[in-house]
Amino acid sequence: MDVVTKVFVGLHIIGIASLLGGFLTQLKPMSAGAARFVPAMLHGALTMLVTGVILVGLNQAQDHSLNNIKLGVKLAVLVVILGLVYVKRDEEKVEKPFFLAVGLLTVVNIFIALLWT
Template sequence: MDVLIHFFVGLHIIGIAALLGGFLTQMKAIGQGTARFVPGMLHGALTMLVTGVALVGLHQAHGYPVNTVKIGVKLALLIVILGLVYVKRDEERIDKGLFGLVGLLTTVNIFIAVLWT
């Protein structure tokens, strides 16, 4: 049933696309100080959480090894991202530094996923 794992990795990547894509749509607005967390960023972050947890479960169900430290770090960073995006979802203008932090943490998580082997 490796196909199920690959399917969830696909969904996980769609989550990254929504989260990082939403961030990238606001690049011009960041410079103008009018950036906001668009709904796609919240949905993307939630998708990352649900598919990530499902992937851990599927790996364990198959008896595949799970790098718990790597997953723990990714989860911790995602919780910060999710918390910020959720709490500030209705604010019209987000502080540049805070907005940039979400993009930075998302990018860091991508490189943790692909470089930490």
């Protein structure tokens, strides 16, 4: 079961790398006012959602104690990210505040995962 959990942790990290990588690739266009949400950002956020839910289930199946408040906050942040990316995914240009919010919330989600014990 540990191998399966580690596979899903790896997939979760790939999802966040896709979301953050997509954001970072659009920083230069953002300075010119032409940033957009690339498909990698949507796919990364969806991957994070699916693998995160699976990881919670796997950990509960192994009777590990979970910090449900932390998981709820992380889920809420991810839902906001997904909402912004999904709604604005087809626009040629995304307003700078929306785009920066997604990047900031992604970084916040990373630090919640790492620092909240």
